[in-house]
Amino acid sequence: MTSSINYIVSLYISLWASFSHQHLAKLPNTPVIERKYPFVRYDYNQIFTPKYGKALNNFHHVWDEYLQGKRKRMSILHIGDSHLQADMFSNQVRKHFKYQPHMGVAGRGFVFPHKMAKSNDPHTYKTSYSGKWSGSWATNFAKTDSWGVGGMAATTRDQNARFTVNPNRGNNNYQITRVKVFYNTKDRASFQVKLVTPYEIISPQRIVADGYVEFLLKRPVGQVTIAMDKNRPEQRSFTLEGVSLENDKPGVVYHSAGANSATVKSFLRSPRVANHVKSLQPDLVIISLGTNDAYTHRFNSKQFKRDYSILLSRIKRAAPKASILLTTPGDCLYRGRFNYSNNKASRMIFELADEMDCAVWDTYTVMGGLGVIRKWRRYKLSSYDYVHLSGPGYRLQGDLLYQALIQNYRMHALKMVDMN
Incomplete structure (x- = not known):
């Protein structure tokens, strides 16, 4: 009986030591920063x-x-x-x-096409758009809008409007297979949206009450275009709060x-x-x-x-x-x-x-x-x-x-x- 207990204890210690070694081997390296600024x-x-x-x-x-x-x-x-x-x-x-x-x-994560709101895009991704868009900012205390973590919103009343986001500027190589578009999904007066890639035009697979729709792509792409989709007469406008570009890789x-x-x-x-x-x-x-x-x-x-x-x-x-x-x-x-x-x-x-x-x-x-x-x-x-x-x-x-x-x-x- 004692020998069995000793065997189990030694096996546990051996397994834990092996796990600890594997875990330590995967620890991220601490970057070395040159101390050149006194x-x-x-x-x-x-x-x-x-x-x-x-x-x-x-x-x-x-x-x-x-x-x-x-x-x-x-x-x-x-x-x-x-x-x-x-x-x-x-x-x-x-x-x-x-x-x-x-x-x-x-994935690249959350982005916002600031140019559509008449502000400056970051250098890390590229955006373009068609149609007429107006912007609003949470810092403008004279206005209210559906701002989120991006602090901006862009609105269009053009049912043919669209915008494109390309996160692959410079040496970036982000693969996109999952796209979330944030807007007020409960607003029946809002246009819906569809996603356009070089391979397909798709409708969202998920519409979430918290305020976004999600697209799942069959093939990875390097950029996406979001187009308006008017399918009811009461739909008159669309206000974008942001987009998240993701994939399913670890x-x-x-x-x-x-x-x-x-x-x-x-x-x-x-x-x-x-x-x-x-x-x-x-x-x-x-x-x-x-x-x-x-x-x-x-x-x-x-x-x-x-x-x-x-x-x-x-x-x-x-x-x-x-x-x-x-x-x-x-x-x-x-x-x-x-x-x-x-x-x-x-x-x-x-x-x-x-x-x-x-x-x-x-x-x-x-x-x-x-x-x-x-x-x-x-x-x-x-x-x-x-x-x-x-x-x-x-x-x-x-x-x-x-x-x-x-x-x-x-x-x-x-x-x-x-x-x-």
């Missing part, structure tokens, strides 16, 4: 997790299961302002996941959505945010807000915190299993002078993280703190406005965030192996 706080580049370090536990569990082959997909949603609309910062993080061994690519889908001048308040007045978050099913939500909130000579930090807590509550209800990572606003100038409000906003974000069980990546401190934006500009890492970054600056920011995420996950994985 003002960047590389030593401070980490994820802060209050509440005994459990804020990212759910995301870590998903990551574990993905590497173990128990799950096919990891979904990350990154929302914010103009720093996200440009998609240089977020795309750098996306690229790191894309080229990491054992990760894979499950991998990571890194959704990013941002709007110029977006604030916490503009997200609060966007009625479709919770619907979009629920539909995108993120395992991790990254929120990069605060720059525009604090870009004023009368910043009310307490009101900012109250508003942010409401937004976080809505997101938590929409995605109760998702972990949430908040990033603090980076340093900038306000009318040519130091902006002390960004540091105040950062303190409020840390307080919220502690109270609402979120993690924090402290962009403000990692950049170098108050006034460091002048040095970023001197090294051509900042734009001329001393608010936005340059291409190299955003890519550095993406490198730093990804490094912090990987280091945090590796610490979790190594700890789990040691405990067992």
